[in-house]
Amino acid sequence: MDTRSTQLLKGTLDMCLLATIARRPCYGYEMVQQLAQQGLDLVSEGSIYPLLSRLQQNGYIESYLVPSNDGPKRKYYRLLPNGAKQLAQWQAEWEKFAHSVEQVLKGDGLDEAVRSTNTTTDLRSR
């Protein structure tokens, strides 16, 4: 994954983790696998743990231990009501942001704005 994608993912990883946990409770490695399946490969997989700790400290998720057939218990994470609210807010912010970036890239909004500015300038000069 190139550096730009890495930086973009870094800024949105907490939101992606919260969205992954919102679908169903899961453990750390499972989250990394799910993100990878959706095309988001992490440079350092362990970087999810500090973020999970932060989300937990903020009261967005909670953890619980589940007995495993393979060995010791596994630590699973599940979404809390506060987390659901936060995720909805982040999603709205992200959609707005992504829409704005898309407009900038396509030049749609800019064309209209430049056109209206030019029209105003033309009228004034007459």
Added chain:
Amino acid sequence: MKLLDQQTQQQISDLVNACVSYWDLRGIPPHRIIEMRLELEQHLQQAIYDGKSLEAVVGANPPAFAEEWAREMHPSFFTGKLVLLQALVFVLSTVSSTALIEHLLSHSPLFKLTFLYPWYFIMLGFFSLLARWAGFLSPRIKTREKRQVLAFAVYAFAVILFLLIDRLLGMKLRFDLVLLSWSWPITALLLVGSIAFFYLNLWLVSDKEMLLAGSKSFFCKENNRPVGRAQTVQYIKTFTLLVAIFDFVVLLAQLL
């Protein structure tokens, strides 16, 4: 689940132990550390099964990874200070026991604390840290032997460099330089203090271990056998060995 080969298992275990030792020193509560350890160990094992490297999990800088996670756990200043209490107990015990040996052997009522003592403690502390944190090199250096050799080489290099600088600057480090001196009643007081602190420390170490093992008390027994005392027993063994080595060196110096 497949079994990992011994070398890979050692790499994982050394890396995890280095992280745990770092978190312990940073003051993260024991019950949090046990969960962090569990998660990291399982993640590393599963990543290796899937053909990934250790570096893919902890990144190119494992100490930075350990610190990043520690910061999010809001470490407390006082929780991590059990290590300092352990150091204090060790210093007190070593000094008081060697003072007792000197009082008895040289029949002198006065004990002289020389520069050799702080030098020994600093060197021992430095080596202990290097030995523990050599595990951070696991992703790059595969065998445990090579990691240990490197840690020892770094240690030896640092000691030689320090001595060279000392000679070059003309400071002429004197190990027999007397820093403090006291009579036998103070030694007796220090001995009593070190015993009291030793028991306090032992209680804290075992209490922490019981907490990690999920037991209620240090004296809790399962089928008439004490549970989860490995760390406590290891602590007593290491402690006694290190004090005994230093006492032996002093005794040898007295005899020669």
